[in-house]
Amino acid sequence: MSTPARKTWEQAGLGLFFALGGLVLLVAIAAGTGIGEMPIPIETTFAAVTNRLGWTAIDLPPIQESVIWDYRLSRALVAACCGAGLAICGAVLQALLRNPLAEPYVLGISAGASTGAVGIIVLGVGAGTISLSAGAFAGAFAAFTFVAMLSNGGRGGPSKTILAGVAASQLFNALTSYIVTTSGNAQQARDVMFWLLGSFGGVRWPEFQLVLVVVAVGLLVCLYYARALDAFAFGDDAAASLGIPVGTVRLVLLGITAMMTATIVSMVGSIGFVGLVVPHAARFIVGHNHARLLPTCVVAGGIFMVLADIVSRVILPQQILPIGVVTALVGVPAFSIILYRAKGAA
Amino acid sequence: MSISAQNLCWSVGKINIVNDVSLSVPPGKVLGLLGPNGSGKSSLLRLLAGLRRPASGQVLLEGRDIQAIGRRALARRMALVEQHATTEANVRVRDVVTLGRIPHRSPLSGWTVVDEEAVIAALDRVGMWGRADRNWHSLSGGERQRVHLARALAQSPRELLLDEPTNHLDIQHQIALLKLVGELALTTVVALHDINHAAMFCDQLLVLDAGKVVAQGAPEDILSETLMRDVFRVEARIDSSPHHGRPHVHYLI
Numbered sequence: 001m002s003t004p005a006r007k008t009w010e011q012a013g014l015g016l017f018f019a020l021g022g023l024v025l026l027v028a029i030a031a032g033t034g035i036g037e038m039p040i041p042i043e044t045t046f047a048a049v050t051n052r053l054g055w056t057a058i059d060l061p062p063i064q065e066s067v068i069w070d071y072r073l074s075r076a077l078v079a080a081c082c083g084a085g086l087a088i089c090g091a092v093l094q095a096l097l098r099n100p101l102a103e104p105y106v107l108g109i110s111a112g113a114s115t116g117a118v119g120i121i122v123l124g125v126g127a128g129t130i131s132l133s134a135g136a137f138a139g140a141f142a143a144f145t146f147v148a149m150l151s152n153g154g155r156g157g158p159s160k161t162i163l164a165g166v167a168a169s170q171l172f173n174a175l176t177s178y179i180v181t182t183s184g185n186a187q188q189a190r191d192v193m194f195w196l197l198g199s200f201g202g203v204r205w206p207e208f209q210l211v212l213v214v215v216a217v218g219l220l221v222c223l224y225y226a227r228a229l230d231a232f233a234f235g236d237d238a239a240a241s242l243g244i245p246v247g248t249v250r251l252v253l254l255g256i257t258a259m260m261t262a263t264i265v266s267m268v269g270s271i272g273f274v275g276l277v278v279p280h281a282a283r284f285i286v287g288h289n290h291a292r293l294l295p296t297c298v299v300a301g302g303i304f305m306v307l308a309d310i311v312s313r314v315i316l317p318q319q320i321l322p323i324g325v326v327t328a329l330v331g332v333p334a335f336s337i338i339l340y341r342a343k344g345a346a
Numbered sequence: 347m348s349i350s351a352q353n354l355c356w357s358v359g360k361i362n363i364v365n366d367v368s369l370s371v372p373p374g375k376v377l378g379l380l381g382p383n384g385s386g387k388s389s390l391l392r393l394l395a396g397l398r399r400p401a402s403g404q405v406l407l408e409g410r411d412i413q414a415i416g417r418r419a420l421a422r423r424m425a426l427v428e429q430h431a432t433t434e435a436n437v438r439v440r441d442v443v444t445l446g447r448i449p450h451r452s453p454l455s456g457w458t459v460v461d462e463e464a465v466i467a468a469l470d471r472v473g474m475w476g477r478a479d480r481n482w483h484s485l486s487g488g489e490r491q492r493v494h495l496a497r498a499l500a501q502s503p504r505e506l507l508l509d510e511p512t513n514h515l516d517i518q519h520q521i522a523l524l525k526l527v528g529e530l531a532l533t534t535v536v537a538l539h540d541i542n543h544a545a546m547f548c549d550q551l552l553v554l555d556a557g558k559v560v561a562q563g564a565p566e567d568i569l570s571e572t573l574m575r576d577v578f579r580v581e582a583r584i585d586s587s588p589h590h591g592r593p594h595v596h597y598l599i
Binding site: 098224230238 | 442
């Protein structure tokens with residue numbers, strides 16, 4: 001039995017895979033920082049970053065340095081974190097709810113956040129992006145509470161949780177439409193539309209710090225429960241008979257995914273399909289073991305989102321597409337394939 | 347007594363699914379649960395596994411209430427094989443059997459030689475070692491049931507609970523699986539449909555009807571024409587098999 005040697009090989013391969021993935025992510029972030037309206041060569045990009053970190057003192061045009069450091073780098077890093085976070089949420093929810101079509105927005109979080117944000121935009125309560133984010137977060141939290149109560153804190157089982165999420169989505173989308181149609185003007189409707197489809201415009205270093213902390217904490221919690229997530233493969237009773245405290249694990253993980261999703265949505269709007277498609281792609285590469293799957297989702301989600309952001313900025317001259325449009329245009333064909341295959345398996 | 351239950355009751359709404367059931371299984375013996383559909387066999391197994399909390403009564407492992415043992419400690423000594431549990435996930439045979447080691451590992455501990463040996467031994471025991479890298483969805487029903495049994499064995503249990511493990515298997519695999527379970531020398535409670543199989547492979551039988559125990563004892567003592575008529579609603583004659591010595595039920599039409 002050649003098992004020990006095989007384990008070592010597997011681990012070495014896995015290490016190489018993550019190193020390579022991390023490298024690709026770094027290259028993507030560098031590309032995201034270099035590419036844009038104002039083309040900046042990669043060595044300038046690199047020099048600007050090392051300058052700000054205090055490693056070098058190369059003379060650069062201040063405008064270029066500022067664009068890179070204050071605008072594009074933070075934007076690329078936020079995109080990477082959001083992609084990673086949404087992908088983790090998708091992987092966890094798909095395992096927890098035993099549903100291949102589950103994604104971060106299945107719990108109605110994004111609908112709730114949208115209602116909160118639209119309320120702020122249209123009703124003009126408070127001012128600026130801070131209150132917008134606060135409104136979105138409050139809406140997301142309201143939606144999650146609604147779902148948690150309807151599904152008995154997640155103890156009602158997977159299908160009840162999904163149905164509660166569908167109900168929450170319907171309710172909050174209706175509220176959003178109600179607010180927009182009754183009190184919005186054309187300009188506000190446009191703002192709302194843009195926000196609903198997601199945008200990395202306006203994110204800076206404070207947003208990066210917040211999303212980094214939230215996604216890192218979320219990842220650690222989910223990794224702690226990686227084996228429990230594996231155990232859910234054959235259902236709640238199978239997990240419970242393996243000693244998993246099913247109710248507690250479900251509530252903790254639903255809570256942590258809700259927190260990650262709410263943070264991301266309140267920051268950059270609801271960006272669809274990343275949380276749905278990336279985990280499936282990651283599973284295709286590394287299999288069902290969550291201790292491997294979750295890090296893979298981080299890398300793949302990050303790369304996908306940074307690339308999507310680049311596409312959204314360069315595809316139309318003088319114009320930025322909402323990021324949700326790009327992810328959906330890539331995501332929908334992938335979604336169709338998953339649906340088609342799910343039908344084949346049933 | 348390895349596993350025993352005292353006056354277990356469990357109901358859904360106003361319907362009593364399990365009604366005042368007491369049982370005990372000596373160490374290393376196999377208890378067969380028999381009864382018509384909906385007689386409460388699966389529910390009783392779930393109560394014994396600690397997956398449902400009884401409305402009254404208690405389940406004891408070597409005299410200790412399982413409520414006091416804790417879920418993880420319980421999973422280290424008692425394993426459950428459900429009625430065809432399956433998954434959408436794209437898992438390999440090895441991954442499924444590895445799940446059985448979860449109760450023995452803390453969330454942060456690595457994979458040890460003991461874990462590896464337990465998985466290999468379990469796969470070997472059910473004859474699936476050669477198919478360890480096969481995909482779950484490529485397995486036949488009989489192979490899946492053997493993999494579930496291997497997962498249960500990887501838990502290194504002293505008590506094993508099986509819920510109709512032979513359902514939907516062809517006769518060769520039914521006999522092979524029951525023979526294997528009998529040879530394991532674990533304290534076993536197994537729900538079965540086939541009364542002749544139960545009589546052949548179980549040391550003791552417990553017959554349920556509408557959640558109540560209607561007979562309990564050695565197969566040759568409790569299987570009777572009256573029982574077949576009253577509980578299973580069939581006419582039958584029972585004699586001792588000249589081939590294996592156990593009771594054999596002949597159904598009449």
